[in-house]
Amino acid sequence: MKILVVDDSKAMRMIVKRTIRKAGFTGHTFIEAGNGAEAYRMITGDDTEKHPDLVMSDWNMPRMTGIDLAERLQREEVVVPFGFVTSEGTKEMRERAKNAGALFLIAKPFTVGAFEEALTPLIPTLESETEGEGENPAPTEG
Numbered sequence: 001m002k003i004l005v006v007d008d009s010k011a012m013r014m015i016v017k018r019t020i021r022k023a024g025f026t027g028h029t030f031i032e033a034g035n036g037a038e039a040y041r042m043i044t045g046d047d048t049e050k051h052p053d054l055v056m057s058d059w060n061m062p063r064m065t066g067i068d069l070a071e072r073l074q075r076e077e078v079v080v081p082f083g084f085v086t087s088e089g090t091k092e093m094r095e096r097a098k099n100a101g102a103l104f105l106i107a108k109p110f111t112v113g114a115f116e117e118a119l120t121p122l123i124p125t126l127e128s129e130t131e132g133e134g135e136n137p138a139p140t141e142g
């Protein structure tokens with residue numbers, strides 16, 4: 001699948017991509033945007049080749065923030081799985097993200113485990129491991 005990583009820091013985009021792979025999700029295609037406005041154009045643009053299957057976005061960015069992007073997509077009924085990877089995740093941020101339809105908010109420190117937990121329901125793994133370790137959380141809402 002095609003994963004859009006949105007962050008104004010190129011180094012951070014690289015860390016996010018690396019952590020996704022370390023969490024076991026390999027073989028996927030990454031595309032990148034440096035802010036919400038750029039991401040919005042990729043998500044909704046005429047070039048459907050660039051339409052992502054999953055968006056992982058920073059919160060604070062110039063031009064258009066991640067939450068502004070999420071809220072705009074929601075307002076315009078653009079359906080794409082969307083989650084945040086941010087340096088901080090306050091209660092207010094988590095609430096606002098959830099209201100904007102975000103499926104997860106991963107805050108620093110970014111651990112492989114946090115990525116694994118957030119992405120397992122969303123990304124198919126090429127090799128499924130069968131080692132039974134720990135419980136199998138079934139997130140339910142509402």
Ligand SMILES: [Mg+2]
Pocket residue numbers: 007008009058059060061
């Ligand atoms: Mg930022």
